[in-house]
Amino acid sequence: MAKSLNKPVPSSSLARLLDESAVTRAVSKRESLDGNVRSVERGPEPPLSARYVKREFVLTEELDTAVTELTGLVRRCTGARITHSHIARALFAAAAHCKPAMERELVETGKLKLPSNAKGNTGARERFEGILASAILAAMRVSPAFRDKSDRVAQSEAT
Numbered sequence: 001m002a003k004s005l006n007k008p009v010p011s012s013s014l015a016r017l018l019d020e021s022a023v024t025r026a027v028s029k030r031e032s033l034d035g036n037v038r039s040v041e042r043g044p045e046p047p048l049s050a051r052y053v054k055r056e057f058v059l060t061e062e063l064d065t066a067v068t069e070l071t072g073l074v075r076r077c078t079g080a081r082i083t084h085s086h087i088a089r090a091l092f093a094a095a096a097h098c099k100p101a102m103e104r105e106l107v108e109t110g111k112l113k114l115p116s117n118a119k120g121n122t123g124a125r126e127r128f129e130g131i132l133a134s135a136i137l138a139a140m141r142v143s144p145a146f147r148d149k150s151d152r153v154a155q156s157e158a159t
Contacts, residue, residue: 057088060122097146101139109135 059067071087074080095102109131115124 060126093148094140094146095136098136098139098143101143102136105135105138106132 067084067087071082071084074082074087080086112128112131115121115128117125
């Protein structure tokens with residue numbers, strides 16, 4: 001007959017997560033039936049394009065509203081349940097596509113002095129970022145159409 005338990009065994013996943021002995025067992029090397037010690041192998045590393053790097057951005061209330069509205073616009077027009085991260089990645093991909101033209105635009109703009117982030121410098125920061133935005137938009141206007149990687153691969157295979 002089995003012994004009765006003196007203290008109840010926690011059944012929630014959080015309790016199991018906080019159980020130090022369970023964690024130790026989960027990450028320790030395992031001894032197989034034949035006596036050999038084997039460690040748990042990880043799967044292959046995901047391709048570089050599938051790895052994400054978390055970034056944080058500080059936005060003004062106006063820009064935060066713009067990002068929210070852009071996200072809503074894309075959701076309504078495409079029916080896709082996208083996030084702000086999807087919008088940011090798409091915008092950065094579009095900007096990266098325009099790098100050569102952006103470099104020309106920024107060289108033409110000339111040297112700029114980065115304004116302070118102090119509270120009273122909002123106007124200077126907005127003017128500075130407006131100059132950058134104008135250069136980016138000008139670069140996007142003159143750049144060729146954006147094609148994602150799958151389009152480029154299919155196009156190169158067709159030729």
